Amino acid sequence: MITSLLIFTIGLLPLVLAVNVTRIYKGSQLGIALLLFMCSITLWQLDIGVLYLKGIIPEEWILNLFRFFRIGTTGVVPVIFYLIYLLLNKHTPNIKNKTGYNFFQSFFNLKIFWGLVVWSVGIYAINWTKWGIEGLRVVQIADPNTSLYFPNYGDYHFLYLIHTGTVLLLLIIVVIICRGIQNASLKAFLRTFSYCSMFLLLTGFLNFIPGTGAVISSIGVIIFSSSIIFSFVKMNNMVTINYNLLKERQKKLDYMGNLSTSLIHEVKNNIQIIKGYSKMVAETEGLPKQSENHVRMIQLGTSQLEELTHHYSEYIKKKAVEFNDADLNQIIQEAIDFTTELRKEKQIDICFEQKYKPLKAFASSTYLKQVFINLIKNSCEAIDDVNPKRNIVIKADIVADKIIIDISDSGNGIVKDRWESIFDPFISTKELGMGIGLPFVRKVIFEHRGEIFVLESSQNGTTFRVSLPQYEFSELSHT
Known part of the structure; x- marks a missing residue:
């Protein structure tokens, strides 16, 4: 017993x-x-x-x-x-x-x-x-x-x-x-x-x-x-x-949120000035073809910034992101187009492999576009001037009920111990970085019920993986 x-x-x-x-x-x-x-x-x-x-x-x-x-x-x-x-x-x-x-x-x-x-x-x-x-x-x-x-x-x-x-x-x-x-x-x-x-x-x-x-x-x-x-x-x-640690960072983020309200107001004022003068330049007679393209990019960037500040202002007020049916292929392509000048300056090639057309998701186009702009920009900055291999590859696929997007670059890589900490606010590996880019990216992805993490990284480059819920009308492309 x-x-x-x-x-x-x-x-x-x-x-x-x-x-x-x-x-x-x-x-x-x-x-x-x-x-x-x-x-x-x-x-x-x-x-x-x-x-x-x-x-x-x-x-x-x-x-x-x-x-x-x-x-x-x-x-x-x-x-x-x-x-x-x-x-x-x-x-x-x-x-x-x-x-x-x-x-x-x-x-x-x-x-x-x-x-x-x-x-x-x-x-x-x-x-x-x-x-x-x-x-x-x-x-x-x-x-x-x-x-x-x-x-x-x-x-x-x-x-x-x-x-x-x-x-x-x-x-x-x-x-x-x-x-x-x-x-x-x-x-x-x-x-x-x-x-x-x-x-x-x-x-x-x-x-x-x-x-x-x-x-x-x-x-x-x-x-x-x-x-x-x-x-x-x-x-x-x-x-x-x-x-x-998260509570301490949240206090900083709350303080930054209060400052952002004032900053957004000032940014909006300057956006109107840029829009006005870019419109005047575009109407100038005899403007060279190359200058017309530059003005068009200025107007495109101004519109994106205006839309982003509007959505961010609404987000601060409502604490929510508005979602609609969206094509991720189009969002990613617009982010690629937006970073054209940066990639030309650094002589970096980019390849976007589209397996599904369209690639449907229930998302906020403005926020997700900024996510991919940030990721492409980070990839460009990770490739130094002496690196002979200068390319970024974006692959989109559907696995089970998830959309998987891999962004790979040929940069110098990230130390494995920092794979997670790079997403923490106010932590940056850049000399002049504020450490809010990747935290913003993760926050937006989380708002979309997805996740982002470093899939792999070495001296040959880094791959970020973005995972988002799949929308049922994505179709396999045969092109």
Whole structure:
């Protein structure tokens, strides 16, 4: 009885831990997946603990409880599978091997997940038959005063072993995927979680050794829980620190917002002056052809600035962005046209690969245009004057329900430690930079329910990836 209670108590540790993990990822699918995994471990320990209830409750009850609690170890396979699906589709990890990434995305989908759920139900059902578990037998352990029940396995029990054994393979895949996750605290937590789960799985297989397996696997649960708790506390501290830093930056942004109201008023006044004089210049007789193009670009830039200040002013008042049906191809092309003079000055070529025409999205054209202007401008500035390779490539594609836009340059690259911090306000690598360009870009992308991050960067260049929700009327181009 004491041994059984001890095992039950140890089994509650992962469940308590899971509840605290879901507090950080409250309402998220990732938090639910981790909760289900921890519940599976708790049910596994209850499954072991009932075998020590010999003489306390009838043998038939113990057999039925043992079969029932096997839902934990049987269900952990689809849970880990679903966790991998979430990491691939919700956190968009940076996996350098594109072939491997495409394979993972094609294999870990909801259709296979539900097929795996059906298979798991079948494996669980076999446990309730003589082909899975025939019955129980009494086993004497090291302590002569203690004995327990041990199951007699049926002819098809090997299916259960194969099923649970795939957890090890799935955990290895989690380790591979979590290397590319941008969130450092989540990345560290998932790595610890995976390695500890592998250790726990190996100790779990010792359960098939009569008499010693239960004790050793319980020790494995203690080590697993202790390691995960340590990693959880570390992750929680990182989240708290980041939250406090975010509050400080938000204070600065609120102050900048107040200043922006006054600045916008002054900018509008100067825009009217520029528009007036550019119109007068355009009407001048005998204006050279090249000068006409320059005036046209001045007017185009003035209109973009006027529209941007208007939208930004409205945003400050309403705290919201207005969305409409938009063609991302057109938005990106207009951003490319707007940066023509800058690229000519730096002798940089740009290539925009359009796979879908049109590429529909529900977006704010003005804000997104400014996003791509900023990104192209940053790419141009990343290519120094001595770099022989001077090009920018923009690729747009649709993956699952997302529009993926990659902006690649041949610049000097970004140090990996700064891949995330470059999006923080008032942090700039440029000598005269204010550090508000990329934070503005990320804010706009977030307003569009998307995300932006550094996909890869080296001395050969940098690739930024923008991910936006897909609009249903995008069509594959055959041109």
